[in-house]
Amino acid sequence: MRPELQKLFRMDKLPHIWCPGCGHGIITRAIAEAINESDLDLDKTVIVSGIGCSSRAPGYMHFDTLHTLHGRALAFATGVKLANPELNVFVLTGDGDATAIGGNHFIHAARRNIDLNIILFNNNIYGMTGGQYSPLTPTGKIASTSPYGNPENNFDIPALAIAAGASYVARGTAFHDKLLIDCIKEGIKNKGFSLIEAMSMCPTSYGRRNKMGNAADMLNDLKTTAVNINVAKKLPPEKLEGKFLIGKLHHKPYPEFTQEYDKLIAKLQKGAE
Amino acid sequence: MTSKKARLIQGNRACAEGAMAAGVRFFAGYPITPSTEIAEIMSEELPKLGGKFIQMEDEIASMACIIGASLTGKKVLTASSGPGISLKQEAIGYACMTEIPCVIVNVQRLGPSTGGPTSSAQGDIMQARWGTHGDHPIIALCPSSVYECFTLTVTAVNFAEKYRTPVYVLMDEIIGHMREKVILPNIDEIKIVNRKRPTCPSNEYKPYQIDETLIPAMADFGTGYKWHVTGLFHDETGFPSGKPKVIEEQFKRLMTKFDKYSDEILSWEETEAEDAEILLVAYGSTARSALDAVNILRSEGIKVGLFRPITIWPFPEKRLKTLAEKANKIIVPEMNYGQLILEVERICKDKASVGGLFKFNSLPITPEEIMFKIREVL
Amino acid sequence: MVEKPLDIDQKLCKGCGICYTLCPKKAIKGDEKGKVVVDNPDLCSKCGICESHCPDYAIFVRREKK
Ligand SMILES: Cc1ncc(C[n+]2csc(CCOP(=O)(O)OP(=O)(O)O)c2C)c(N)n1
Ligand code: SF4
Ligand code: SF4
Ligand code: SF4
Ligand SMILES: [Mg+2]
Numbered sequence: 001m002r003p004e005l006q007k008l009f010r011m012d013k014l015p016h017i018w019c020p021g022c023g024h025g026i027i028t029r030a031i032a033e034a035i036n037e038s039d040l041d042l043d044k045t046v047i048v049s050g051i052g053c054s055s056r057a058p059g060y061m062h063f064d065t066l067h068t069l070h071g072r073a074l075a076f077a078t079g080v081k082l083a084n085p086e087l088n089v090f091v092l093t094g095d096g097d098a099t100a101i102g103g104n105h106f107i108h109a110a111r112r113n114i115d116l117n118i119i120l121f122n123n124n125i126y127g128m129t130g131g132q133y134s135p136l137t138p139t140g141k142i143a144s145t146s147p148y149g150n151p152e153n154n155f156d157i158p159a160l161a162i163a164a165g166a167s168y169v170a171r172g173t174a175f176h177d178k179l180l181i182d183c184i185k186e187g188i189k190n191k192g193f194s195l196i197e198a199m200s201m202c203p204t205s206y207g208r209r210n211k212m213g214n215a216a217d218m219l220n221d222l223k224t225t226a227v228n229i230n231v232a233k234k235l236p237p238e239k240l241e242g243k244f245l246i247g248k249l250h251h252k253p254y255p256e257f258t259q260e261y262d263k264l265i266a267k268l269q270k271g272a273e
Numbered sequence: 274m275t276s277k278k279a280r281l282i283q284g285n286r287a288c289a290e291g292a293m294a295a296g297v298r299f300f301a302g303y304p305i306t307p308s309t310e311i312a313e314i315m316s317e318e319l320p321k322l323g324g325k326f327i328q329m330e331d332e333i334a335s336m337a338c339i340i341g342a343s344l345t346g347k348k349v350l351t352a353s354s355g356p357g358i359s360l361k362q363e364a365i366g367y368a369c370m371t372e373i374p375c376v377i378v379n380v381q382r383l384g385p386s387t388g389g390p391t392s393s394a395q396g397d398i399m400q401a402r403w404g405t406h407g408d409h410p411i412i413a414l415c416p417s418s419v420y421e422c423f424t425l426t427v428t429a430v431n432f433a434e435k436y437r438t439p440v441y442v443l444m445d446e447i448i449g450h451m452r453e454k455v456i457l458p459n460i461d462e463i464k465i466v467n468r469k470r471p472t473c474p475s476n477e478y479k480p481y482q483i484d485e486t487l488i489p490a491m492a493d494f495g496t497g498y499k500w501h502v503t504g505l506f507h508d509e510t511g512f513p514s515g516k517p518k519v520i521e522e523q524f525k526r527l528m529t530k531f532d533k534y535s536d537e538i539l540s541w542e543e544t545e546a547e548d549a550e551i552l553l554v555a556y557g558s559t560a561r562s563a564l565d566a567v568n569i570l571r572s573e574g575i576k577v578g579l580f581r582p583i584t585i586w587p588f589p590e591k592r593l594k595t596l597a598e599k600a601n602k603i604i605v606p607e608m609n610y611g612q613l614i615l616e617v618e619r620i621c622k623d624k625a626s627v628g629g630l631f632k633f634n635s636l637p638i639t640p641e642e643i644m645f646k647i648r649e650v651l
Numbered sequence: 652m653v654e655k656p657l658d659i660d661q662k663l664c665k666g667c668g669i670c671y672t673l674c675p676k677k678a679i680k681g682d683e684k685g686k687v688v689v690d691n692p693d694l695c696s697k698c699g700i701c702e703s704h705c706p707d708y709a710i711f712v713r714r715e716k717k
Contacts, residue, residue: 216667
């Protein structure tokens with residue numbers, strides 16, 4: 001690992017538990033790069049996660065780290081941030097963690113526009129429990145609990161986040177790591193709820209069942225299915241069929257929850273003088 | 274210094290004021306009868322003190338939220354009832370496992386399920402002990418007056434901080450909604466305990482160190498200690514470990530960490546208990562009726578006494594055992610189908626006969642009913 | 652002495668094949684177990700693709716200071 005990044009990792013905990021070729025390692029590195037380039041006080045940075053393969057990432061990162069309960073990372077993070085708004089708070093979560101069991105916390109944290117940086121590792125599957133379908137497993141795909149093909153529909157995570165009130169929404173992939181780093185950096189700058197969907201890959205529990213080849217093949221799939229939003233604007237709709245957009249999808253700053261609460265405190269305390 | 278004055282207030286208000294007096298500056302909750310007043314009071318008062326109130330999207334989130342806040346060094350509280358307390362259970366187990374100080378107020382209502390939202394009950398005694406999965410340590414305190422709602426909430430906050438544990442304040446609807454005249458202590462009369470924080474350099478910090486105190490120091494997030502918190506079994510550095518030896522050592526410390534401090538943790542009240550031939554074991558609002566019954570029957574010369582556990586979990590076992598040597602009959606009145614009686618039977622069954630008086634129809638147990646029961650066994 | 656462009660930590664490599672499949676110059680390859688080995692260091696353009704796509708942080712590409 002590049003020496004300057006090593007201070008952001010707990011090097012003695014490596015190698016990590018992830019399978020060979022797991023996209024989560026690539027995304028975790030991108031997060032570290034973004035933090036490294038963002039000039040944050042590392043002592044005042046907290047990384048929170050739920051439960052899942054993706055949620056094991058904070059254990060390898062050298063910060064105050066909080067590995068919580070399945071689906072509840074955003075609720076814990078809300079407590080950390082509201083109790084001490086000085087802290088930079090990141091939430092690392094999976095597609096199942098954030099949008100199935102944690103779906104309610106996801107929309108409400110977005111609604112509050114609380115200043116959290118969420119990186120949602122989307123591998124389209126419940127990786128940790130061995131490949132059951134998630135709200136992000138594409139319709140028709142095989143999972144251990146959808147042996148005949150997933151009969152359910154998916155969430156559009158950015159659309160969900162925007163509708164719920166997120167002030168910054170972007171998407172990157174494990175292949176487009178530079179873009180992903182830029183998105184995370186922009187999310188860090190945004191004072192409010194920043195959601196970065198990071199398209200990951202799970203060769204073990206998803207790729208194999210769906211005959212998607214090896215890890216490199218799956219990375220290549222991400223490369224060819226993603227279309228940068230700036231390019232997409234110039235393309236006719238039929239060219240975008242079966243593709244997904246990457247890049248900055250939404251940025252609309254508005255008052256942030258913990259700052260507003262601090263204003264309330266200041267007002268009440270001034271009134272009491 | 275403000276002079277003390279008598280006030281007519283509700284148990285729920287006394288609880289909220291006790292929390293703030295003990296230094297609670299963070300509250301997360303979700304409205305539910307009969308605990309809602311606590312949230313309402315906190316929403317009004319905390320920001321004036323520079324503290325934070327948040328109404329979360331549900332009780333799971335509320336519990337998670339206060340644990341997160343506690344990690345930044347704040348003293349934290351949540352309050353709920355019945356269905357809400359059930360929702361909190363997974364996160365309460367997380368706080369037990371990770372040893373994060375927090376206080377949960379349960380204003381008990383009639384259950385299970387939606388049950389009776391405005392009806393009093395004492396049906397969550399066993400839930401408080403075993404509500405979350407897996408073996409775990411827990412402290413639960415049980416007030417039986419408005420004044421005690423204040424003082425025991427202070428104690429609960431102090432215990433949470435000192436012993437790095439979740440602590441329940443187990444109220445019931447009667448206690449929560451009852452108004453009583455109280456003269457609350459002044460701030461300077463209240464003993465405040467703060468959690469032990471590390472003083473060592475960050476690279477030497479072990480958040481789950483096993484030493485003679487059994488209670489490791491806890492660093493505030495954001496102070497450079499960069500530690501890891503996980504609900505997985507972990508070694509003394511806080512990182513996951515699946516080694517049977519490590520699991521066993523840490524589990525043992527967790528399960529026995531209160532034993533050393535039982536003199537401080539265990540509290541109870543006795544009325545005419547020393548020479549009682551019939552001993553009532555009652556708690557919460559039921560203990561008030563039991564006390565009336567004792568006073569009336571004593572005036573008739575009947576040797577009845579009352580043992581009122583204030584610390585319900587861990588249970589003041591030794592003292593009850595001693596009293597049971599003398600009393601030949603023990604009666605446990607409770608507003609449930611028979612919960613604490615299981616513990617009393619376990620402790621006393623070789624010494625005295627143990628019988629119950631259970632009521633679960635939303636009405637309180639009256640002194641008359643208790644006296645009737647006593648006369649029955651005389 | 653010329654510094655090696657690639658610093659590889661064999662202990663971290665899990666042999667997933669991403670790096671040498673993505674390498675545009677074919678400067679690296681897989682050994683019989685699929686683990687990365689340097690094949691032809693002179694071909695390496697120091698583009699860094701292998702480093703940033705290795706899920707296991709096993710590669711460090713020495714680049715001139717910007
Ligand atoms: C309350 C609860 N229910 C279920 C589980 C089991 N569980 C652990 S991880 C997981 C799915 C994780 O999927 P995702 O969030 O997508 O993360 P990934 O492993 O794919 O990175 C499940 C169902 C749990 N730990 N807790
Ligand atoms: S199961 Fe999938 S998500 Fe989990 S570590 Fe393996 S490849 Fe990664
Ligand atoms: S730096 Fe680029 S050219 Fe060199 S080995 Fe890595 S991928 Fe190949
Ligand atoms: S990408 Fe990393 S883990 Fe995979 S083969 Fe290359 S060096 Fe090894
Ligand atoms: Mg997943």
